[in-house]
Amino acid sequence: MKVAEPTVERLIQYYRLMSSMKEEGRKVVSSLQIGEILGIKASQVRKDLSYFGEIGKRGVGYHVNRLCTHIENILASPRVWRVALAGVGNLGAALMGHAAFKSYKFSVEALFDVDPEKVGRKIMGVDCFHSDEIARVMEDRNIEVLLLAVPAVAAQSCVDQAVRSPTLKGILAFTPATVIVPDRILFYRVDIFVELEKLLFFLKEREKNNFQPAGKLI
Amino acid sequence: MKVAEPTVERLIQYYRLMSSMKEEGRKVVSSLQIGEILGIKASQVRKDLSYFGEIGKRGVGYHVNRLCTHIENILASPRVWRVALAGVGNLGAALMGHAAFKSYKFSVEALFDVDPEKVGRKIMGVDCFHSDEIARVMEDRNIEVLLLAVPAVAAQSCVDQAVRSPTLKGILAFTPATVIVPDRILFYRVDIFVELEKLLFFLKEREKNNFQPAGKLI
DNA sequence: CTAAATTTGTGCAATAAATTACAAATGCTT
DNA sequence: AAGCATTTGTAATTTATTGCACAAATTTAG
DSSP, rough: OOOOOOHHHHHHHHHHHHHHHHEEEEEEOOOOHHHHHOOOHHHHHHHHHTTTSSOOHHHHHHHHHHHHHHHHHHHOSSEEEEEEOOOOOHHHHHHOOOOOGGOOOOEEEEESSSOTTTTTTTEETEEEGGGGGGGHHHHTTTTTEEEEEOOOOHHHHHHHHTTTTTOOOOOEEEOSSSSOTTTTEEEEOHHHHHHHHHHHHHHHHHHHHTTTOOOOOO | OOOOOOHHHHHHHHHHHHHHHTTOOOOEHHHHHHHHTTTTOOOHHHHHHHHTTTOOBTTEEEHHHHHHHHHHHHHHOOEEEEEEEOOSHHHHHHHHOOOOGGOEEEEEEEEESSOOTTTSSSEETEEEGGGGGHHHHHHHTOEEEEOOSSSHHHHHHHEEEEEEEEOOOOEEESSSSSOOOTSSSSEEOOHHHHHHHHHHHHHHHHTTSSSSOOOOOO
Protein backbone atom coordinates (compact mmCIF):
# COMPACT_ATOMS: atom_id res chain seq x y z
CA MET A 1 0.00 0.00 0.00
CA LYS A 2 1.95 2.96 -1.25
CA VAL A 3 1.06 6.59 -0.63
CA ALA A 4 1.54 9.30 -3.26
CA GLU A 5 3.71 12.27 -2.44
CA PRO A 6 0.99 14.90 -2.94
CA THR A 7 -1.17 12.93 -0.52
CA VAL A 8 1.52 12.90 2.15
CA GLU A 9 2.02 16.62 1.68
CA ARG A 10 -1.67 17.28 2.22
CA LEU A 11 -1.84 14.92 5.19
CA ILE A 12 0.82 17.04 6.86
CA GLN A 13 -1.29 20.12 6.24
CA TYR A 14 -4.42 18.46 7.60
CA TYR A 15 -2.46 17.44 10.66
CA ARG A 16 -1.27 20.97 11.34
CA LEU A 17 -4.77 22.29 10.93
CA MET A 18 -6.27 19.64 13.21
CA SER A 19 -3.64 20.39 15.86
CA SER A 20 -4.52 24.06 15.87
CA MET A 21 -8.27 23.33 15.88
CA LYS A 22 -7.76 20.94 18.77
CA GLU A 23 -6.05 23.69 20.74
CA GLU A 24 -8.93 26.02 20.00
CA GLY A 25 -11.22 23.39 21.44
CA ARG A 26 -13.04 22.70 18.21
CA LYS A 27 -14.76 19.30 18.17
CA VAL A 28 -16.00 18.63 14.65
CA VAL A 29 -15.04 19.77 11.16
CA SER A 30 -16.24 18.95 7.63
CA SER A 31 -14.19 18.22 4.54
CA LEU A 32 -15.61 21.39 3.01
CA GLN A 33 -14.33 23.53 5.87
CA ILE A 34 -10.90 21.91 5.82
CA GLY A 35 -10.77 22.44 2.09
CA GLU A 36 -11.76 26.09 2.25
CA ILE A 37 -9.05 26.89 4.77
CA LEU A 38 -6.33 24.99 2.95
CA GLY A 39 -7.39 25.80 -0.61
CA ILE A 40 -8.13 22.16 -1.47
CA LYS A 41 -11.31 20.70 -2.96
CA ALA A 42 -13.54 18.96 -0.42
CA SER A 43 -13.60 15.79 -2.52
CA GLN A 44 -9.82 15.71 -2.44
CA VAL A 45 -9.83 16.07 1.32
CA ARG A 46 -12.29 13.19 1.67
CA LYS A 47 -10.32 10.99 -0.67
CA ASP A 48 -7.10 11.64 1.23
CA LEU A 49 -8.66 11.04 4.61
CA SER A 50 -10.56 7.90 3.65
CA TYR A 51 -7.48 6.32 2.10
CA PHE A 52 -6.45 4.83 5.43
CA GLY A 53 -9.90 3.66 6.47
CA GLU A 54 -13.22 5.30 7.28
CA ILE A 55 -12.49 7.97 9.84
CA GLY A 56 -15.29 10.48 9.30
CA LYS A 57 -18.95 10.19 10.15
CA ARG A 58 -21.55 10.66 7.42
CA GLY A 59 -23.90 13.55 7.94
CA VAL A 60 -21.56 14.91 10.64
CA GLY A 61 -17.96 15.36 9.54
CA TYR A 62 -14.66 14.52 11.17
CA HIS A 63 -14.04 14.49 14.88
CA VAL A 64 -11.05 16.77 15.35
CA ASN A 65 -9.30 14.83 18.12
CA ARG A 66 -9.86 11.51 16.43
CA LEU A 67 -8.66 12.76 13.05
CA CYS A 68 -5.63 14.33 14.66
CA THR A 69 -4.59 11.07 16.31
CA HIS A 70 -5.39 9.16 13.12
CA ILE A 71 -3.08 11.28 10.94
CA GLU A 72 -0.48 11.30 13.71
CA ASN A 73 -0.39 7.52 13.49
CA ILE A 74 -0.07 7.53 9.72
CA LEU A 75 2.81 9.99 9.83
CA ALA A 76 4.39 8.52 12.97
CA SER A 77 8.06 7.61 13.00
CA PRO A 78 9.14 4.08 13.88
CA ARG A 79 11.78 5.69 16.09
CA VAL A 80 13.58 8.99 16.70
CA TRP A 81 15.70 9.60 13.60
CA ARG A 82 19.30 10.67 14.19
CA VAL A 83 20.00 13.83 12.25
CA ALA A 84 23.02 16.02 11.53
CA LEU A 85 23.09 19.57 10.22
CA ALA A 86 25.91 20.68 7.93
CA GLY A 87 26.32 24.44 7.73
CA VAL A 88 25.62 26.53 10.80
CA GLY A 89 25.35 29.89 9.05
CA ASN A 90 22.27 32.08 9.07
CA LEU A 91 20.10 29.43 7.47
CA GLY A 92 21.30 26.68 9.79
CA ALA A 93 20.77 28.95 12.78
CA ALA A 94 17.29 29.82 11.53
CA LEU A 95 16.49 26.12 11.40
CA MET A 96 17.91 25.33 14.82
CA GLY A 97 16.04 28.23 16.37
CA HIS A 98 12.71 27.42 14.77
CA ALA A 99 9.94 26.16 17.02
CA ALA A 100 8.83 23.57 14.44
CA PHE A 101 12.35 22.15 14.49
CA LYS A 102 11.88 20.72 17.95
CA SER A 103 10.23 17.46 17.03
CA TYR A 104 9.93 14.14 18.75
CA LYS A 105 10.52 12.54 15.37
CA PHE A 106 14.23 13.34 15.19
CA SER A 107 17.10 14.62 17.26
CA VAL A 108 20.07 16.63 16.05
CA GLU A 109 23.15 14.66 17.02
CA ALA A 110 25.91 16.63 15.29
CA LEU A 111 26.67 19.91 13.54
CA PHE A 112 29.29 20.55 10.88
CA ASP A 113 30.91 23.79 9.81
CA VAL A 114 34.27 25.12 8.63
CA ASP A 115 34.26 28.26 10.82
CA PRO A 116 36.98 27.86 13.52
CA GLU A 117 34.78 29.95 15.83
CA LYS A 118 32.20 27.17 15.78
CA VAL A 119 34.18 23.94 15.36
CA GLY A 120 34.89 22.20 18.66
CA ARG A 121 32.16 24.08 20.53
CA LYS A 122 28.65 23.11 21.45
CA ILE A 123 25.97 25.17 19.70
CA MET A 124 22.53 25.06 21.27
CA GLY A 125 23.67 21.97 23.08
CA VAL A 126 24.98 20.10 20.03
CA ASP A 127 28.65 19.35 19.23
CA CYS A 128 29.99 21.13 16.18
CA PHE A 129 32.66 19.33 14.13
CA HIS A 130 34.76 20.39 11.19
CA SER A 131 33.20 19.52 7.83
CA ASP A 132 36.24 17.35 7.06
CA GLU A 133 34.98 14.94 9.68
CA ILE A 134 31.53 14.38 8.24
CA ALA A 135 32.14 10.77 7.19
CA ARG A 136 33.73 9.69 10.47
CA VAL A 137 31.35 11.47 12.83
CA MET A 138 28.26 10.41 10.92
CA GLU A 139 29.26 6.79 11.17
CA ASP A 140 30.39 7.07 14.81
CA ARG A 141 27.15 8.72 15.82
CA ASN A 142 24.96 6.55 13.63
CA ILE A 143 23.45 9.54 11.75
CA GLU A 144 20.70 8.59 9.32
CA VAL A 145 19.65 11.96 7.94
CA LEU A 146 21.74 14.92 6.80
CA LEU A 147 20.37 18.43 6.55
CA LEU A 148 22.51 20.32 4.09
CA ALA A 149 22.60 24.08 4.66
CA VAL A 150 26.07 24.82 3.33
CA PRO A 151 26.97 27.24 0.49
CA ALA A 152 26.48 25.86 -3.01
CA VAL A 153 30.21 25.35 -3.67
CA ALA A 154 30.55 23.09 -0.62
CA ALA A 155 27.41 21.02 -1.23
CA GLN A 156 28.83 18.25 -3.40
CA SER A 157 31.87 17.70 -1.22
CA CYS A 158 29.71 17.41 1.90
CA VAL A 159 27.45 14.91 0.17
CA ASP A 160 30.42 12.89 -1.06
CA GLN A 161 31.70 12.60 2.48
CA ALA A 162 28.30 11.88 3.99
CA VAL A 163 27.48 9.03 1.61
CA ARG A 164 30.67 7.29 2.75
CA SER A 165 28.91 6.63 6.03
CA PRO A 166 26.84 3.44 5.71
CA THR A 167 24.41 4.83 8.26
CA LEU A 168 23.16 7.60 5.95
CA LYS A 169 19.67 7.08 4.56
CA GLY A 170 18.38 10.49 3.51
CA ILE A 171 19.41 14.03 2.72
CA LEU A 172 17.39 17.22 2.80
CA ALA A 173 19.25 19.95 0.91
CA PHE A 174 18.67 23.69 1.07
CA THR A 175 21.02 24.53 -1.73
CA PRO A 176 20.42 25.54 -5.34
CA ALA A 177 23.49 23.50 -6.31
CA THR A 178 23.12 20.40 -8.45
CA VAL A 179 24.43 17.45 -6.45
CA ILE A 180 24.90 13.83 -7.40
CA VAL A 181 23.54 11.39 -4.83
CA PRO A 182 23.52 7.59 -5.01
CA ASP A 183 20.15 5.87 -5.51
CA ARG A 184 20.16 4.25 -2.10
CA ILE A 185 19.95 7.70 -0.46
CA LEU A 186 16.55 9.38 -0.39
CA PHE A 187 17.10 12.95 -1.52
CA TYR A 188 14.80 15.91 -1.04
CA ARG A 189 15.46 19.52 -1.81
CA VAL A 190 14.06 22.85 -0.69
CA ASP A 191 15.01 25.45 -3.23
CA ILE A 192 13.98 28.96 -2.32
CA PHE A 193 15.33 30.49 -5.49
CA VAL A 194 13.50 28.10 -7.76
CA GLU A 195 10.27 29.01 -6.00
CA LEU A 196 11.04 32.70 -6.35
CA GLU A 197 11.81 32.29 -10.06
CA LYS A 198 8.57 30.37 -10.51
CA LEU A 199 6.61 33.09 -8.75
CA LEU A 200 8.11 35.77 -10.99
CA PHE A 201 7.52 33.67 -14.09
CA PHE A 202 3.83 33.13 -13.39
CA LEU A 203 3.47 36.76 -12.35
CA LYS A 204 4.73 37.65 -15.80
CA GLU A 205 2.31 35.17 -17.43
CA ARG A 206 -0.60 36.67 -15.52
CA GLU A 207 0.36 40.12 -16.66
CA LYS A 208 0.68 38.96 -20.26
CA ASN A 209 -2.81 37.50 -20.20
CA ASN A 210 -3.83 40.83 -18.67
CA PHE A 211 -5.54 39.20 -15.72
CA GLN A 212 -5.60 36.40 -13.23
CA PRO A 213 -5.85 32.79 -14.49
CA ALA A 214 -6.63 31.50 -10.97
CA GLY A 215 -3.24 30.83 -9.41
CA LYS A 216 -2.45 28.85 -6.33
CA LEU A 217 -4.50 29.68 -3.29
CA ILE A 218 -4.14 28.51 0.24
CA MET B 1 0.26 29.16 -24.70
CA LYS B 2 0.47 28.22 -21.07
CA VAL B 3 3.42 26.49 -19.42
CA ALA B 4 2.99 23.84 -16.72
CA GLU B 5 4.61 24.39 -13.35
CA PRO B 6 6.80 21.26 -13.45
CA THR B 7 8.10 22.43 -16.81
CA VAL B 8 9.05 25.86 -15.45
CA GLU B 9 10.78 24.23 -12.53
CA ARG B 10 12.87 22.07 -14.84
CA LEU B 11 13.62 24.98 -17.16
CA ILE B 12 15.16 26.79 -14.19
CA GLN B 13 17.33 23.75 -13.52
CA TYR B 14 18.39 23.50 -17.15
CA TYR B 15 19.27 27.16 -17.08
CA ARG B 16 21.48 26.80 -14.03
CA LEU B 17 23.22 23.83 -15.57
CA MET B 18 23.77 25.58 -18.88
CA SER B 19 25.19 28.61 -17.06
CA SER B 20 27.73 26.50 -15.27
CA MET B 21 28.61 24.55 -18.43
CA LYS B 22 29.04 27.82 -20.28
CA GLU B 23 31.52 28.98 -17.64
CA GLU B 24 33.40 25.72 -17.99
CA GLY B 25 33.63 26.44 -21.70
CA ARG B 26 31.57 23.48 -22.77
CA LYS B 27 30.10 23.88 -26.26
CA VAL B 28 27.60 21.08 -26.82
CA VAL B 29 25.46 18.84 -24.62
CA SER B 30 22.87 16.14 -25.28
CA SER B 31 19.50 15.63 -23.62
CA LEU B 32 20.84 12.38 -22.21
CA GLN B 33 23.74 14.12 -20.49
CA ILE B 34 21.51 16.87 -19.11
CA GLY B 35 19.12 14.25 -17.85
CA GLU B 36 21.78 12.16 -16.17
CA ILE B 37 23.11 15.14 -14.23
CA LEU B 38 19.69 16.38 -13.16
CA GLY B 39 18.02 13.03 -12.63
CA ILE B 40 15.46 13.57 -15.41
CA LYS B 41 14.65 11.28 -18.34
CA ALA B 42 16.20 12.41 -21.63
CA SER B 43 12.80 12.37 -23.34
CA GLN B 44 11.46 14.72 -20.70
CA VAL B 45 14.38 17.07 -21.26
CA ARG B 46 13.72 17.08 -24.99
CA LYS B 47 10.02 17.66 -24.55
CA ASP B 48 10.66 20.60 -22.22
CA LEU B 49 13.25 22.18 -24.48
CA SER B 50 11.33 21.74 -27.72
CA TYR B 51 8.19 23.27 -26.25
CA PHE B 52 9.33 26.76 -27.21
CA GLY B 53 10.58 25.86 -30.68
CA GLU B 54 13.28 23.65 -32.13
CA ILE B 55 16.48 24.65 -30.40
CA GLY B 56 18.61 21.51 -30.59
CA LYS B 57 20.30 19.96 -33.59
CA ARG B 58 19.52 16.35 -34.50
CA GLY B 59 22.45 14.00 -34.37
CA VAL B 60 24.40 16.62 -32.40
CA GLY B 61 22.66 17.90 -29.30
CA TYR B 62 22.16 21.36 -27.85
CA HIS B 63 24.59 24.24 -28.25
CA VAL B 64 25.25 25.36 -24.68
CA ASN B 65 25.44 29.12 -25.32
CA ARG B 66 22.43 29.10 -27.57
CA LEU B 67 20.34 27.03 -25.15
CA CYS B 68 21.38 29.26 -22.28
CA THR B 69 20.23 32.41 -24.07
CA HIS B 70 17.07 30.64 -25.21
CA ILE B 71 15.97 29.66 -21.69
CA GLU B 72 17.06 33.06 -20.39
CA ASN B 73 14.59 34.64 -22.81
CA ILE B 74 11.79 32.30 -21.76
CA LEU B 75 12.35 33.05 -18.09
CA ALA B 76 13.14 36.75 -18.59
CA SER B 77 11.30 39.36 -16.56
CA PRO B 78 9.42 42.15 -18.32
CA ARG B 79 11.03 44.52 -15.81
CA VAL B 80 12.81 44.55 -12.45
CA TRP B 81 10.22 43.49 -9.87
CA ARG B 82 10.00 45.58 -6.72
CA VAL B 83 10.26 43.31 -3.71
CA ALA B 84 9.99 43.68 0.07
CA LEU B 85 11.16 41.30 2.76
CA ALA B 86 9.18 40.96 5.99
CA GLY B 87 11.15 39.41 8.82
CA VAL B 88 14.86 40.14 9.08
CA GLY B 89 15.73 37.33 11.48
CA ASN B 90 18.15 34.53 10.73
CA LEU B 91 16.19 33.32 7.74
CA GLY B 92 15.77 36.80 6.28
CA ALA B 93 19.45 37.48 6.81
CA ALA B 94 20.33 34.18 5.16
CA LEU B 95 18.28 35.21 2.13
CA MET B 96 19.75 38.71 1.94
CA GLY B 97 23.28 37.37 2.20
CA HIS B 98 22.84 34.63 -0.39
CA ALA B 99 24.67 35.03 -3.68
CA ALA B 100 21.67 33.77 -5.66
CA PHE B 101 19.60 36.55 -4.10
CA LYS B 102 21.38 39.24 -6.10
CA SER B 103 19.35 39.04 -9.27
CA TYR B 104 18.69 41.47 -12.07
CA LYS B 105 15.09 40.27 -12.00
CA PHE B 106 14.13 42.04 -8.79
CA SER B 107 15.35 44.59 -6.29
CA VAL B 108 14.65 44.67 -2.57
CA GLU B 109 13.05 48.04 -1.87
CA ALA B 110 12.02 47.66 1.77
CA LEU B 111 12.47 45.53 4.86
CA PHE B 112 10.01 45.04 7.71
CA ASP B 113 10.63 43.86 11.26
CA VAL B 114 9.40 44.50 14.78
CA ASP B 115 12.84 44.59 16.43
CA PRO B 116 13.57 48.21 17.56
CA GLU B 117 17.26 47.49 16.89
CA LYS B 118 16.47 47.13 13.20
CA VAL B 119 13.52 49.46 12.57
CA GLY B 120 14.58 52.88 11.24
CA ARG B 121 18.01 51.66 10.14
CA LYS B 122 19.35 50.59 6.80
CA ILE B 123 20.29 46.90 6.60
CA MET B 124 22.57 45.93 3.74
CA GLY B 125 21.60 49.19 2.13
CA VAL B 126 17.82 48.76 2.44
CA ASP B 127 15.50 50.76 4.73
CA CYS B 128 13.90 48.75 7.51
CA PHE B 129 10.41 49.76 8.65
CA HIS B 130 8.20 48.57 11.46
CA SER B 131 5.82 45.78 10.45
CA ASP B 132 2.89 48.04 11.34
CA GLU B 133 3.75 50.11 8.28
CA ILE B 134 3.61 47.32 5.73
CA ALA B 135 0.47 48.56 3.98
CA ARG B 136 1.59 52.18 3.74
CA VAL B 137 5.21 51.56 2.73
CA MET B 138 4.31 48.88 0.19
CA GLU B 139 1.94 51.24 -1.55
CA ASP B 140 4.32 54.23 -1.31
CA ARG B 141 7.19 52.25 -2.75
CA ASN B 142 5.11 50.40 -5.29
CA ILE B 143 6.09 46.95 -4.01
CA GLU B 144 4.77 44.08 -6.11
CA VAL B 145 6.18 41.04 -4.33
CA LEU B 146 6.40 40.24 -0.63
CA LEU B 147 8.82 37.71 0.80
CA LEU B 148 7.43 36.51 4.08
CA ALA B 149 10.07 35.30 6.53
CA VAL B 150 8.33 36.15 9.80
CA PRO B 151 7.44 33.73 12.63
CA ALA B 152 4.27 31.70 12.07
CA VAL B 153 2.17 33.72 14.52
CA ALA B 154 2.86 36.96 12.66
CA ALA B 155 2.30 35.58 9.15
CA GLN B 156 -1.44 36.20 8.76
CA SER B 157 -1.28 39.72 10.14
CA CYS B 158 1.55 40.65 7.76
CA VAL B 159 -0.40 39.23 4.83
CA ASP B 160 -3.55 41.07 5.85
CA GLN B 161 -1.65 44.34 5.86
CA ALA B 162 0.20 43.63 2.64
CA VAL B 163 -2.92 42.80 0.63
CA ARG B 164 -4.28 46.24 1.52
CA SER B 165 -1.70 47.66 -0.85
CA PRO B 166 -3.12 47.62 -4.40
CA THR B 167 0.43 47.25 -5.74
CA LEU B 168 0.88 43.74 -4.31
CA LYS B 169 0.81 40.95 -6.88
CA GLY B 170 2.57 37.97 -5.32
CA ILE B 171 3.77 36.50 -2.04
CA LEU B 172 6.47 33.94 -1.38
CA ALA B 173 6.09 32.60 2.15
CA PHE B 174 8.67 30.72 4.19
CA THR B 175 6.32 29.86 7.00
CA PRO B 176 4.56 26.64 7.97
CA ALA B 177 1.55 28.76 9.03
CA THR B 178 -1.71 28.46 7.15
CA VAL B 179 -2.54 31.87 5.71
CA ILE B 180 -5.57 33.11 3.82
CA VAL B 181 -4.69 35.09 0.70
CA PRO B 182 -7.11 36.63 -1.83
CA ASP B 183 -7.30 35.04 -5.28
CA ARG B 184 -5.83 38.03 -7.05
CA ILE B 185 -2.51 37.48 -5.23
CA LEU B 186 -0.23 34.75 -6.55
CA PHE B 187 0.90 32.76 -3.55
CA TYR B 188 3.86 30.40 -3.32
CA ARG B 189 5.24 28.68 -0.30
CA VAL B 190 8.55 27.13 0.69
CA ASP B 191 7.95 24.84 3.60
CA ILE B 192 11.06 23.29 5.02
CA PHE B 193 9.23 21.31 7.65
CA VAL B 194 6.81 19.75 5.21
CA GLU B 195 9.78 18.58 3.16
CA LEU B 196 11.46 17.20 6.24
CA GLU B 197 8.28 15.37 7.28
CA LYS B 198 7.95 13.94 3.77
CA LEU B 199 11.55 12.74 3.84
CA LEU B 200 11.03 10.99 7.17
CA PHE B 201 7.74 9.48 5.98
CA PHE B 202 9.23 7.95 2.84
CA LEU B 203 12.30 6.85 4.79
CA LYS B 204 9.90 4.91 7.00
CA GLU B 205 8.11 3.47 3.96
CA ARG B 206 11.41 2.32 2.48
CA GLU B 207 12.33 0.64 5.70
CA LYS B 208 8.94 -1.06 5.90
CA ASN B 209 9.36 -2.47 2.41
CA ASN B 210 12.80 -3.53 3.57
CA PHE B 211 14.51 -1.90 0.64
CA GLN B 212 14.62 0.98 -1.78
CA PRO B 213 11.68 1.55 -4.13
CA ALA B 214 13.72 4.00 -6.24
CA GLY B 215 13.18 7.35 -4.59
CA LYS B 216 13.97 10.76 -5.99
CA LEU B 217 17.38 11.20 -7.45
CA ILE B 218 19.09 14.30 -8.70
C1' DC C 1 -41.88 8.31 12.58
C1' DT C 2 -41.09 10.54 8.26
C1' DA C 3 -39.03 13.82 5.42
C1' DA C 4 -35.49 17.07 4.56
C1' DA C 5 -30.80 18.45 5.09
C1' DT C 6 -25.96 17.19 5.76
C1' DT C 7 -21.91 15.02 4.86
C1' DT C 8 -18.95 10.98 4.06
C1' DG C 9 -16.88 7.42 0.96
C1' DT C 10 -16.07 5.91 -3.57
C1' DG C 11 -16.67 4.35 -8.59
C1' DC C 12 -15.98 6.66 -12.72
C1' DA C 13 -14.60 10.51 -15.76
C1' DA C 14 -11.50 14.09 -16.79
C1' DT C 15 -7.18 16.32 -16.68
C1' DA C 16 -2.27 16.51 -16.20
C1' DA C 17 2.23 14.65 -16.57
C1' DA C 18 5.59 11.33 -17.85
C1' DT C 19 7.23 7.69 -20.88
C1' DT C 20 7.78 5.15 -25.05
C1' DA C 21 8.79 4.61 -29.65
C1' DC C 22 10.18 6.00 -33.87
C1' DA C 23 10.79 9.01 -38.10
C1' DA C 24 13.80 12.73 -39.51
C1' DA C 25 18.09 15.10 -39.44
C1' DT C 26 23.04 15.30 -38.77
C1' DG C 27 27.78 13.95 -38.63
C1' DC C 28 31.39 10.46 -39.00
C1' DT C 29 33.80 6.67 -41.26
C1' DT C 30 35.35 4.21 -44.94
C1' DA D 1 28.85 8.89 -51.51
C1' DA D 2 26.79 5.24 -48.93
C1' DG D 3 26.08 3.34 -44.61
C1' DC D 4 26.21 3.59 -39.67
C1' DA D 5 25.82 5.85 -35.24
C1' DT D 6 23.79 9.79 -32.87
C1' DT D 7 20.42 12.58 -31.31
C1' DT D 8 16.41 15.53 -31.74
C1' DG D 9 11.28 16.37 -31.95
C1' DT D 10 6.88 14.57 -31.39
C1' DA D 11 2.70 11.49 -31.83
C1' DA D 12 0.76 7.98 -29.18
C1' DT D 13 0.47 5.65 -24.96
C1' DT D 14 0.62 5.04 -20.17
C1' DT D 15 0.52 6.49 -15.55
C1' DA D 16 -0.71 9.73 -11.97
C1' DT D 17 -3.67 12.95 -9.95
C1' DT D 18 -7.73 15.46 -9.48
C1' DG D 19 -12.64 16.30 -9.78
C1' DC D 20 -17.55 14.82 -10.27
C1' DA D 21 -21.67 12.72 -8.90
C1' DC D 22 -24.32 10.00 -6.20
C1' DA D 23 -25.59 6.20 -2.88
C1' DA D 24 -25.30 5.44 2.03
C1' DA D 25 -25.28 7.03 6.69
C1' DT D 26 -26.51 10.37 10.05
C1' DT D 27 -28.83 14.20 12.19
C1' DT D 28 -32.53 17.60 12.64
C1' DA D 29 -37.20 19.27 12.32
C1' DG D 30 -41.91 18.70 12.27
